[in-house]
Amino acid sequence: MDEILYPGPQLSEAAENGAAAKRDWRKELRDRVDDMLFRWDAGREKRRFPARAFLLAALFIAVLTTVPTVYTRGYEVTVDGTPLGVVSDRGEFERIVGRVEDRVGEILGCDYDLTCEVDYKSRIVERSEISSLSGFETYLFNQVDEVSKNYTFSIDGKDMGVLADATELEELLAELKAPYQNANTVSCEFTVPVNLDYSYTANGDTADMDALRALLTSDSVEAVTYTVQKGDTYSGIAKKHDMTVDELMAMNPQASLKSLMPKQELTVQRNVPYLSVRSVDAVTYQEAIPAPIEYKEDDTMYQGDTKVLDPGAEGTALVTARITYLNGYEEARDIQNTRELTAPQTKVVAKGTKERPKTMAKGNFIWPVRGTITSRYGWRTLFGVSDFHGGLDIGVRTGTSVKAADGGKVVTACWHNSYGYYVVIDHENGKQTYYAHNSKLLVRVGERVYQGQVIAKSGSTGNSTGPHCHFEVRVNGQRVNPRNYLP
Numbered sequence: 001m002d003e004i005l006y007p008g009p010q011l012s013e014a015a016e017n018g019a020a021a022k023r024d025w026r027k028e029l030r031d032r033v034d035d036m037l038f039r040w041d042a043g044r045e046k047r048r049f050p051a052r053a054f055l056l057a058a059l060f061i062a063v064l065t066t067v068p069t070v071y072t073r074g075y076e077v078t079v080d081g082t083p084l085g086v087v088s089d090r091g092e093f094e095r096i097v098g099r100v101e102d103r104v105g106e107i108l109g110c111d112y113d114l115t116c117e118v119d120y121k122s123r124i125v126e127r128s129e130i131s132s133l134s135g136f137e138t139y140l141f142n143q144v145d146e147v148s149k150n151y152t153f154s155i156d157g158k159d160m161g162v163l164a165d166a167t168e169l170e171e172l173l174a175e176l177k178a179p180y181q182n183a184n185t186v187s188c189e190f191t192v193p194v195n196l197d198y199s200y201t202a203n204g205d206t207a208d209m210d211a212l213r214a215l216l217t218s219d220s221v222e223a224v225t226y227t228v229q230k231g232d233t234y235s236g237i238a239k240k241h242d243m244t245v246d247e248l249m250a251m252n253p254q255a256s257l258k259s260l261m262p263k264q265e266l267t268v269q270r271n272v273p274y275l276s277v278r279s280v281d282a283v284t285y286q287e288a289i290p291a292p293i294e295y296k297e298d299d300t301m302y303q304g305d306t307k308v309l310d311p312g313a314e315g316t317a318l319v320t321a322r323i324t325y326l327n328g329y330e331e332a333r334d335i336q337n338t339r340e341l342t343a344p345q346t347k348v349v350a351k352g353t354k355e356r357p358k359t360m361a362k363g364n365f366i367w368p369v370r371g372t373i374t375s376r377y378g379w380r381t382l383f384g385v386s387d388f389h390g391g392l393d394i395g396v397r398t399g400t401s402v403k404a405a406d407g408g409k410v411v412t413a414c415w416h417n418s419y420g421y422y423v424v425i426d427h428e429n430g431k432q433t434y435y436a437h438n439s440k441l442l443v444r445v446g447e448r449v450y451q452g453q454v455i456a457k458s459g460s461t462g463n464s465t466g467p468h469c470h471f472e473v474r475v476n477g478q479r480v481n482p483r484n485y486l487p
Contacts (some may be wrong), residue, residue, distance in 0.1 A: 074125035077136070080116050084139060087130025090120050096133060099138045107147050116143060141200060150201045153212075153292050155275070156192035161207025168198055168209055172216060178326055184281040189328070191276040218273040223251065228264040229330075241268040249484075257484040272327065281327045289315035289340065291347040301352025302360065312347030315340060346353050358407065359448035361427040365405040365444055366451060368435055369458060369469045371396040375479040389481040391434065391472035398439055398467040400458040404449045405433045405486075407470070413441050419470065420462025423455050434472035437464045 034048050041293055074086045105112040112389050141147070150168040152159070159212060163169055173194065181188050226237065234257060238248040249255060251267045291312035301307065320337040323330055375393035379386060404425055411432070412424035418434035426432050439459025449455055460467045473482040 018391040028478065033127050047051050070126055070223075071124050071132075072127050073122065074130060076121040076123065077131075078119040079139070080141075084136055086125055086129050087133070087136075088130055091212075092133060093118070093120075093136060096136050097140065100245070103200065104141075104144050104147055107200055114140065114143070114144075116140075118310075119280070129393055133138045137256045144244075146203060147200045148199060149201055150206070151197075152197050152199055152201060153207070154193075154195045156194075161212060162201045162205045163209065164206055166198075169212070171194065171212055176216065176273070176275055177279075179276045180279040180325060182281065184283050185395060186280050186282045188277060188279040190277050194275070201371045204360040216274055218274045220274075221269055223267050224272075226266045226268045226329075228260060228266060230262045232260065232262075234260060237266065237268065242268055243269060251383075257481075262353050270327075270329070276327050278331070281323050281325070281404045281417075282320075282322050283323060284318065286341070287319045287338075289317050289342075289344045291315070293347045293349055295349050295351045297353045299326070299353050301350060302354050302356045303352050304356060304363075305352040307350040308347065309350050310346070310348035313345040315344035316342045357448075358450040361406045361429050361431075362451055363406070365473070365482075366407050367394075367402065367431075367432070367486055368398055368402050368471050369394050371400075371468070373408040373467075374468060377483065391436075391470050392482045393468045393470055395466070395468045396458050398457075398459050400467075401454040402438060402458055402469055404451055404453045404455050405473075407450045408433075408448070410445055410447045410449060410455070413443055413445050416462060418463040420459070420464060421456070421463075422470075423447060425455070430476050432474045434474070436468070436470035437461050437468060437471075439467075 008435070013409055015437070018117055048439055049443060051188070061102040072088060074088055075090050075093075077084045079096055097118070101112050141378060151163045151169070153161055153163060153166075159269045177188050177190075223242070225243070234245050234255075238245045241248075245257075248266070248268065249257070255264075255266060291314050293312075296309065297308070319335060322334045322336060324332040324334075345425060371394045373392055374395040375389055377389060377392060380389050381387075402423075406425075406426040406427050408427035411426045412422070414422070416422055419434070421438040421441050422434060422436035423441060424432055424434050437458070437460055438456040439461060443449060443455045443459070458467055458469050464470075469485070471482055473480050473485050
């Protein structure tokens with residue numbers, strides 16, 4: 001709380017200063033008279049001027065030049081019988097009264113007039129007796145019973161309430177920042193202005209600290225953009241954001257489980273605190289320097305095939321950077337210096353130039369048919385029974401051409417009680433594809449097929465409720481979601 005300006009100590013100090021000023025003035029006057037007498041005495045033979053008249057003139061001049069610098073007209077101000085101090089102009093104090101009334105009116109939301117009685121007493125005072133105006137304003141505010149000084153709390157310009165004691169709030173704000181600070185943190189601030197001011201407010205306006213704590217510690221779930229970092233996996237990203245892989249892929253239909261590249265952007269869900277925190281860490285760490293790759297053509301290998309002849313080795317670098325985080329998630333990385341510690345060694349790779357046979361797998365799949373997906377991969381209920389569906393059912397008319405999703409060797413082409421007429425193609429890269437419920441098979445076991453070749457005609461044979469193509473993908477013998485392998 002600001003100190004109230006009481007007149008007693010001020011007047012004593014003023015009196016002491018005034019006495020000193022008087023002593024200085026008298027000494028100055030004596031010095032001027034002595035100087036003029038000396039000059040007169042030295043030149044009295046040349047001057048025919050009475051000494052008394054000369055001395056009086058000198059004294060008059062000294063008074064005229066000295067008195068205004070020491071004395072002035074002032075007004076002693078008394079409020080309700082209490083002396084406050086001295087002003088050089090009554091208007092100064094009246095303007096202070098007006099400012100206090102206006103400010104109290106703003107706080108209370110109505111016109112306000114001070115009811116105190118103000119008296120002025122005019123007299124000549126030494127300039128050192130003039131009082132500080134700020135003390136008057138503090139004294140008048142303290143006479144208003146309807147207001148008092150409190151802490152006003154605001155977030156981004158929005159008034160959040162008034163607190164008589166800010167200690168608990170300051171501790172809470174520090175707690176909200178604490179999880180984002182460590183030994184490397186150079187700055188940590190809220191992303192919006194958070195202000196705590198000590199000022200006059202209306203009495204009885206105090207906020208509920210428990211409610212304020214509950215609000216400031218609350219979270220909301222929002223969709224945000226995540227930039228893929230080197231070494232990230234879909235499962236790791238999902239776990240980091242309290243999601244399942246299926247939820248992550250549902251939010252990113254353009255993404256493929258077969259491909260995840262650094263700097264790729266994904267949409268994830270994230271708990272966002274009521275007060276977001278942006279922090280900056282100054283860090284030094286070692287980073288791998290990728291080995292340069294040298295390719296050597298090899299006409300004994302098929303196009304697209306490669307073989308490592310010399311693995312080479314990664315180098316290492318010492319990196320100094322400033323990393324910016326938003327609520328603990330990296331937002332930006334400013335590399336300030338990189339120093340090579342060990343040089344990388346070149347990796348040598350043989351690259352095939354031999355033309356690939358048409359029936360060899362290309363490593364990517366095409367849709368076997370085009371139609372409506374009538375049943376997806378995963379658990380489903382059919383005729384009141386829950387079972388796991390290991391592929392995609394694509395609804396098409398009977399007799400639709402069924403194409404090989406990729407090149408390979410036919411390892412199965414026969415009848416099955418559940419699959420009906422079905423075909424299995426081994427793509428000789430750990431993957432196999434299944435095509436079931438056909439009305440007619442157009443390939444035989446041992447035959448090699450190319451991507452897009454018609455291998456069967458669709459139907460509704462086996463355990464089927466209507467014409468469609470049941471398409472499965474198996475990787476190393478395990479059924480996987482075909483949708484993750486199709487364009």
